[in-house]
Amino acid sequence: MQTIKCLGQLAVLWSIYLFSGYLVSLTNLPVPAGVLGVVILFILLCLGIVRIEQVEVVADFLLKHLMFFFIPIVAGLMEWGGMFREHALTLASAIIVSSLLPLFVCAWLALVLRREK
Numbered sequence: 001m002q003t004i005k006c007l008g009q010l011a012v013l014w015s016i017y018l019f020s021g022y023l024v025s026l027t028n029l030p031v032p033a034g035v036l037g038v039v040i041l042f043i044l045l046c047l048g049i050v051r052i053e054q055v056e057v058v059a060d061f062l063l064k065h066l067m068f069f070f071i072p073i074v075a076g077l078m079e080w081g082g083m084f085r086e087h088a089l090t091l092a093s094a095i096i097v098s099s100l101l102p103l104f105v106c107a108w109l110a111l112v113l114r115r116e117k
Contacts, residue, residue: 006057009058009059012050013041017033
């Protein structure tokens with residue numbers, strides 16, 4: 001019974017992903033289908049069209065094993081060593097700015113919201 005439940009939940013998530021891929025190809029949106037799929041899933045959850053119980057088990061499993069989805073990407077990046085050496089300063093700057101900027105924006109926003117209270 002648990003296997004059928006998991007397959008059903010996987011079918012819900014997979015159909016949302018396929019629909020988002022269809023929307024991206026239809027509208028030429030500059031957004032990956034996976035990102036649009038997460039947004040669509042969020043909207044469906046907020047509207048109550050999809051209940052958390054309908055995707056919870058498979059979503060927990062996928063999140064628990066998320067690291068394994070990045071192994072092929074990391075293995076592929078090993079071939080790009082020359083590019084990383086060539087553009088090390090630019091890449092390091094981008095990583096530092098993209099890490100610190102959200103941190104400072106969130107801190108500033110927290111201060112602003114705290115003052116309003």
